[in-house]
Amino acid sequence: MGNQQSTAQIVAPLSFLYDFAAQQYGMFSKPNMLDVHNQNLAAFSPQPFFIAGFFFPQQLFQLAYLWKLWRGEGNAQEREVMEKYAWWYSLGNVCIGTWMFFWNSSKLEVSNVFVVINTLSQLFYISMLLPALDTRSTPSIITHVVAKTFAGIGVLDLLHNTSVAYFKDVPPSSLVQIATGVGFAAAASVSDGIFGGCLVYDLVALSMGQHGSWSMLLGGYAAMTAGIVGLRNWF
Template identity: 75%
Template sequence: MGNSQSTVRILAPLSFAYDFAAQQYGMFSSPNMLDIHDKNLAAFSPQPFFIAGFFFPQQIFQLVWLYKLWKRQGNVQELEMMDKFAWVYSLGNFCIGTWMFFWNANDLKTSNFFVVVNTVAQLLYITTVLPPLDTRSTPNFLTHIVAKTFAGIGVLDFLHNTSAAYYKNVPPSQLVQIATGVGFAAAAGASDWIFGGCLVYDLVALSMGQQGGWSRLLGGYAAMAAGVVGLRNWFYPRKLQKESAYERVAGDEGQM
């Protein structure tokens, strides 16, 4: 157990540094990330500056989370939670960092392999391993933020890279348009406000990166997803809280 803790304390920051350095290479090399993006436009190409807008605050949360992981700040359960995620987090950083080199080499089919591995790993973690959210626990809350934003941007990366690699300049068919709406609606209906917010952001980024009717449809999907996330995480929980309060009152009336 001790060796595992020592390993992730080194591996996680190392993976962050690797990914960060690769991103700098991707932005300042020639051709750069944006050049490759513009050469391979597809039906799921987002507005590229939305990626940068997501990237900056996510880095801040990652650095705070890494600090707590390194300093071992938390109780036993919190530290165990961070240690488990650190393995998936490190895998994701190494995948996305390596993705950058193939993306900038315009080898999009190979780069897509690393995107798929990262996205699947992050989604599996948040749906099968991640403990429930506890906003009273800073390590728990930070782990949820980092894990779910990693998965959320991973969904956008998957759609973008796959479409650019295999369907360059191919407009979305009616089936793809319907499947996109159904898929995002279903995902939003099963998401909390963190991951759900990422899905809405993904759709807005895609809408701003497209044109015409497809852009407007994606914007409508973003509004729909926001409504679904809001209903699931705001209105419906409040209704349950009220029903629970009524049940307690009714139960108390029968007691003397």
């Protein structure tokens, strides 16, 4: 256990640094990731500044998680939760960091492979492996926030990258519009406030990135999703 713990404490921060360095490359290279975004628009292209607005506070929670992981804070059970998540967290960072290089090269189909791996793995972790939230435990709270926000923004990444990789400039069909509402409503019905809040944020970002009736419909879906999450967590 000691060897596994020390490995997790090293791998997780290194994965964060890799992803952070890749993001700097993505912002300052030419073309940068915003240039590629603007050149490849589709029905699920969000307002890009919403993504930046999400990642800044989310990275602060990541740093808090990494600090507690590195210091081995908490009791044995709390440390075990943080260490087990560290491997899924590291996988996510490696996927998103690698995604950046293909995205900035406009190899959108290849970049989408890494988005799919990241999003599905994070959703699997929070739905199947993440222990219940202990509101009396700071390590538990921080782990839940990082894991669920990672998965939550991953949903937006998956919709966005898949749409631009395979359906660039294609308007959403009636089936896609209905499926979007049904999918988010279903996800909201089983979500807590953290992940559910991310789903609402995703829809607002999509609504602000689109126009016309599709934008208005996405805004309505955001209100609907917020209502479902609120009611579920109230009761």
